[in-house]
Amino acid sequence: MMKRKNKSQMVYSTETGQICPTCGNPIKNCACRKQKNLVSSDGIVRIRREVKGRRGKTVTVIHGVSGGISLVQELAKELKQKCGTGGSVKGGEIIIQGDHRETIVSYLRQKGYTVKLAGG
Numbered sequence: 001m002m003k004r005k006n007k008s009q010m011v012y013s014t015e016t017g018q019i020c021p022t023c024g025n026p027i028k029n030c031a032c033r034k035q036k037n038l039v040s041s042d043g044i045v046r047i048r049r050e051v052k053g054r055r056g057k058t059v060t061v062i063h064g065v066s067g068g069i070s071l072v073q074e075l076a077k078e079l080k081q082k083c084g085t086g087g088s089v090k091g092g093e094i095i096i097q098g099d100h101r102e103t104i105v106s107y108l109r110q111k112g113y114t115v116k117l118a119g120g
Helices: 032-036 071-082 101-108
Strands: 002-004 009-013 045-049 057-064 085-089 093-097 114-117
Touching: 045 101, 057 101, 071 085, 071 093, 071 101, 101 114
Parallel strands: 045 114
Antiparallel strands: 002 009, 045 057, 057 093, 085 093
16 A cells, blocks of 8 residues: 655655655665655644743744755754744754744745644
């Protein structure tokens, strides 16, 4: 059984497991993943608001952006400029200071990403 993201790109196969979006090989045998330091993703960018563990400060966390770390860092820079606030990239997640979920969702949808709000 195969699950497909769209008609031309296989995402998962029961024979081999997860498939690398770049080279199309099974994740176990993927050499490009190690070379380019890709961030794993299922094709859906998830956005959530966090307060816990941040001394009451609200941040917006974006995760699931597929591509290399350099792509994630460039997107983080664009989002910080769009929201007019600070932020960072840690562990493949983009952290934007403040609650900017609506702004980020509309911006990412304009850029062609599939976006979901996660959490409450």
